[in-house]
Amino acid sequence: MSGVLSYLVFFLTTAAIYSIASLGLNLQWGRTGLFNIGVSGFFAVGAYAYAILTISPLTGQPGLGWPVLAGLLGAMVAAGLFALLVGIPTLRLRDDYLAIATIGIAITVQLIATNEPELTGGTNGLFAIPQPVAGWLHGSGGVAFLILVLICVALVYLALERMIHSPWGRVLVAIREDETAASSLGKSAFSFRLQSLVIGSMAMGLSGALYAAFIKFISPQDFLPIFTFQVWAMLILGGSGSSAGALLGSLVVWAIWTLSGGLIQAALPAKLQVDSGAIQIILIGLLLMLVILFRPSGLLGRKRPAVHRSTVPSKEQA
Amino acid sequence: MKGSRFISLGILASLAAASTASACTVTxxxxxxxxxxxGALGQQIAEGAKLAVHDINAGGGVNGCTLKMVLYDDQTQPSVGVDAAKKLVSVYHVPVIVGALASGITLPILTSVTAPAGVVLISPASTSPTFTKLAANGTTRGYWFRTVPSDALQGVAMAQLAKSKGYKRVAVLYxxxxxxxxxxGQFKNAFTKLGGTVTSFVSYDPGQSSYTAEVTQAMANHPDGLFLIGYPGDGTTVAREWISAGGPQHFLFPDGLQSQQFVNDVGPQYLKEVWGTAPGSELTPSLNTFQQEFKAKYGSYPVQAYMTNAYDAVMTVALAMDAGHGSSGLVVKNNLRKVTGLTGFPVYAGASQYHHALSLLAAGKKIYYIGAAGTYTFNRYGDTNAPMVEWTVRGGKVTNVGQISVATILGIIKKLQ
Incomplete structure (x- = not known):
């Protein structure tokens, strides 16, 4: 397979794995208004669950040696259970307060991964993580794994779209737009918010599991808050509230993030090569800002902004 | 002296003229x-690698071709580093990647990109023992090397040094x-077996504004001194808090803190008794060449760890390509050990020495490269042994004062087992 094509397969695999987390965040933030900035924590739980369930104990690491499919399902269950556990105490918080609680949770997960070497390999990480469909379509350079990831994306996309367009999904939007009104109609906002958090986190867990399987090595360094920022950038840029937007955003943001490096390499003289990193970061920031400036609701977002402008002046009048 | 400098300049000029004539490129x-x-560390280390590329091209290039190095930023983020490595392998078809720095980034690059593709990965700074495990279970397929020794060696060397300086009770902050x-971990194990006591064993996380809790915990049980493991920055904060809390001003520092900047920031008046270790030879002609060349090119002396290791990584890779008359990953993998080790004709750093090496190789001679950071003896797992430098702070300046040979360290390891 030609080099560029082989890189493209690799690039698409990474972007698709990210897009699953982005789809999960779309349910939480885009549809329900849950300000979850602990995405990296749920992603990490999925990744570690998959690794611990599937790694062979023969490698001398904490592993159970389960089949990969059980690992993928187990990762989703683990992330879901974890979301349930943290959701019950934290979901009574709203907006900024929920954000503070979730970022704390993400950092807690990362610290546990760093400090429990018996369970997670600690800072040395976990290696020899099995990959599903490894060896299928031999010599295709990872096309089989890409197909598997794309199937996962499709399944998550269809499942979430079905939920979003069901009566259940409309309650989520009602809660997002006006929680008091939704509650007055007899809908338990807490229960729906919790369901949204758990289901969205399961998608993030699946994303983490596929990442671990793809890279075959994980360590706490993979789960720093920058990951949460990337997933948020993908959702906001693609269009918060739209599943298709989450998919497109993942592709665009990951392209901006990685391809800009090559662009700068080609454009800069060798003398300035060492500064290319800083220039790339500036370029990433600039591109993200331009998109937000010219498409404030994202590439595929709803025309109407999430917060009604009309409610703001009415408060001023009062 | 002056004359010889002119002659060597003349050689360099003619070499440079010769190298520009080559039409082909090895990337x-x-x-x-x-x-x-x-980032701050990495930019300096990258300059070290780039200096080697410059010297190689000035000394005649690789197999008569111009050597080019495409440098990508990993943003200290594994997913970005992996993507960059994949791009280099797939789009640029590079046979070798020099990097990465943090083990947490080098490991995923190794497992998901370079080892499956048969591309040599040679890191100047990743010291995690996990690499040795991966090599032992076959994951690396022999395509992994590092020009920095695993932490195992330095831990033993430091334990030996601490004991020889009369330390019996040491607090460890890492x-x-x-x-x-x-x-x-390596230090604790070796120091305990040598009869010393580790009075406290406390970890600290990077980027905190204060380390009072950790320092207080480490000061318990009356240690003689402190073994502080880290990098300048956070390390400075920890050392200052230790001093202001009244901890004994007897310090043991590893390579990560062998930095003049660190000494200046903490205050040389508090660092009267310091013993340090770092991988590398005390004084090879190569180190001198590297320092002078670096000064000439960038205006200041190199002061940071791993820059020499990066320089040597590029040099050994180029020599391996020359020795194997090719530039594939397989050629580099099979020839890296043939141009290093301790037997044959020694060659050193610098353009004229590289040119000398080319003529020796052309004459069918076995050479071994003595790098700016010392000699390299790659074992079957791609690990290298290196002697350790003993350093201290004298008159406020970081000064090398002695050396612990590979044989001594391996002897101690054997004795402790």
Whole structure:
């Protein structure tokens, strides 16, 4: 397979794995208004669950040696259970307060991964993580794994779209737009918010599991808050509230993030090569800002902004 | 003296003229942290690697071709580093990648990109013991090397040094990453077996504004001194808090803190008794060449760890390509050991020495490269042994005062087992 094509397969695999987390965040933030900035924590739980369930104990690491499919399902269950556990105490918080609680949770997960070497390999990480469909379509350079990831994306996309367009999904939007009104109609906002958090986190867990399987090595360094920022950038840029937007955003943001490096390499003289990193970061920031400036609701977002402008002046009048 | 300098300049000029005539190019890749938490370190290390590329081209290139290094930033982020490595391998078809720095980034590049593709990955700074495990279970397929010794060696060397300086009770404060955990564990094990006591064993996380809690915990049980593992920055904060809390001003520092900047920031008046270790030879002609060339090119002397290791990584790769008359990953993998080790004709750093090496290779001679950071003896896992330098702070300046040979360290390891 030609080099560029082989890189493209690799690039698409990474972007698709990210897009699953982005789809999960779309349910939480885009549809329900849950300000979850602990995405990296749920992603990490999925990744570690998959690794611990599937790694062979023969490698001398904490592993159970389960089949990969059980690992993928187990990762989703683990992330879901974890979301349930943290959701019950934290979901009574709203907006900024929920954000503070979730970022704390993400950092807690990362610290546990760093400090429990018996369970997670600690800072040395976990290696020899099995990959599903490894060896299928031999010599295709990872096309089989890409197909598997794309199937996962499709399944998550269809499942979430079905939920979003069901009566259940409309309650989520009602809660997002006006929680008091939704509650007055007899809908338990807490229960729906919790369901949204758990289901969205399961998608993030699946994303983490596929990442671990793809890279075959994980360590706490993979789960720093920058990951949460990337997933948020993908959702906001693609269009918060739209599943298709989450998919497109993942592709665009990951392209901006990685391809800009090559662009700068080609454009800069060798003398300035060492500064290319800083220039790339500036370029990433600039591109993200331009998109937000010219498409404030994202590439595929709803025309109407999430917060009604009309409610703001009415408060001023009062 | 003056005359010889003119002659060598003349040689260099003619070499440069010769190298520009070559039409072909050999491209290698490099992935290093140029931004993010290791960015400040990485930019300097990258300059070390680039200096080697310059010297190689001035000395005649690789198999008569111009050597080119494509450098990518990993942003100190594994997913970005992996993507950069994949790009280098797939799009640029590089046979070798020099990097990465943090073990947490080098490991995923190794497992998901370079080892499956048969591309040599040679890191100047990743010291985690996990690499040795991966090599032992076959994951690396022999395509992994590092020009920096695993933490195991330095931990033993430091234990030996501490004991010889009369320390009996040592507190250990270590940075909570692969480097800190690895080195502190090796030290604790060796120092205890040598009859010493580790009075406290405390980790600290990077980027905190204060380390009072950790320092207080480490000061318990009356230690004679402190073994502080980390990098300048957070390390400075910890050392200052230790001093202001009244801890004994007897310090043991590893390679990560062998930095004049660190000494200046903490205050030389508090660092009267310091013993340090770092991989590398005390004084090879190569180190001198490297320092002078670096000064000439960038205006200041190199002061940071791993820059010499990066320079040597590129040099050994180029020599391996020359020795194997090719530039594939397989050629580099099979010839790296043939141009290093301890037997044959020694060659040193610098353009004229590289040119000398080419003529020796052309004459069918076995050569071995003595790098700016010392000699390299790659074992079957791609690990190298290196002697350790003993350093101290004298008159406020970081000064090398002695050397612990590989044989001595291996002897101690054997005795402790």
């Amino acid at each position: 290698i890749g490099s992935v290093m942290a140029l931004t993010g938490s290791l 940075l909570n990453n692969a480097y800190g955990v690895g080195l502190s």
